[in-house]
Amino acid sequence: MMEMVQGNMLLLYAVIAVIALVVLIAKFKMNPFIVLIVVSVILGLVVGMPMASIVKSYETGVGGALGHIALVVGLGTMFGKMMAESGGAERVANTLIGVFGPKRVHWAMMVVALIVGLPVFFEVGFVLLIPIAFNVAKRTGTSMIMVGIPMVAGLSVVHGLIPPHPAALFAVTAYNADIGRTIMYALIVGIPTAIIAGPLFAKLISRFVVPNPDNPLIAQFVEEGKTRELPGFGITIATILLPVALMLIGSWADVFFTPKTFANDFLRLIGNSVIALLIATLVSFYTFGKARGFDRAAILKFTTECLAPIAGITLIVGAGAGFGRILIDGGVSKAIVELANNAHLSPLLLGWFVAALIRVATGSATVAMTTACGIVAPIVTAAGVTVRPELMVLATGAGSLILSHVNDGGFWLVKEYFNMTVTETFKTWTVAETIISVVALLLTLGLATVI
Structure with missing residues (x-):
């Protein structure tokens, strides 16, 4: 059996693997899903992982990611599709454009992301906000980079720095920090950080990077050429923030009820990101569906047709997680x-x-x-x-x-x-x-x- 590589050579092989991935996908235009699998297996062999465990390790990484990501992206896409078909995303986009002005919508996306991202993991906030980003970009003729980078910057800042986000909350416990002071310091550090990495950086980089405008996903979330009565801003925002509120309540379950009681466990259950998104999606079938005049057949059509474009995305995300697992194992x-x-x-x-x-x-x-x-x-x-x-x-x-x-x-x-x-x-x-x-x-x- 081949001996496991140790020390600096191990790090060197990992760097070479990452470079190989980038070159094969970016320069040679190879399918990312296939490339990630091939490079992961080769890396496992080169560093001396037992052959019997390489595929198992890779499958563990893929399964661990897709067990959460597939559910979140699937439910989030259905939720976004209902928001788009009802005109909810258009309503939010129009309101943001009206408040901030067409030239400052990148600031609007950062602010929304900072608020929505507080209790949720990055991918959950992403799928909740992407329909709004698509609509804002389309209606203002703004680059997706200009709108999207401030959005993801806001979500990332909250993810890494500001309780009650789960990751930051764990760090508060580990370091025995005061949560109130942590939040105050995090806002002092996080807001200017989000401004620099979001709106300011987006304005600079959008001059040099222009994504292909022929984006098949936009059709799922932007309804063009329709003159219709849009849902109210209040009910739209309430529906969007419902999963956010549920996750926030779940993270503070111990404040409301004694741990390990039925009430505490129930709050934690509905505060789980998958269950919170599931509840919000079911609610959207009424607020964005039945209340907007759509029957069950139409809702079924919307929620079925929106899943096809995300299949490739989900597989690629899982393949990337498999590569990460090979690096760990x-x-x-x-x-x-x-x-x-x-x-x-x-x-x-x-x-x-x-x-x-x-x-x-x-x-x-x-x-x-x-x-x-x-x-x-x-x-x-x-x-x-x-x-x-x-x-x-x-x-x-x-x-x-x-x-x-x-x-x-x-x-x-x-x-x-x-x-x-x-x-x-x-x-x-x-x-x-x-x-x-x-x-x-x-x-x-x-x-x-x-x-």
């Missing part, structure tokens, strides 16, 4: 942790550095943040270094967002929905994520000097 993540532990850095920089390395290796901001907290918190405690735990939460969260690439499901969601090439996705989404990570770290270090 192949020992890349462990090698990165060892590298981080050997680096003599200040606690804030250590938290950021460990999270950043795990993020690059695994592709998951949540995994990076939770794993880094588990590694760094005991080190900081043992060293007896005085540093505000709330700032440790922010530094670790900032590191968990850096350099999203081909092993991150978010990378493929943005690429496919925005109809970009791999190269364009690196220039926009990956750079935006890295800006968030670096700017948030710098602001956190600056905050540490004054408090």
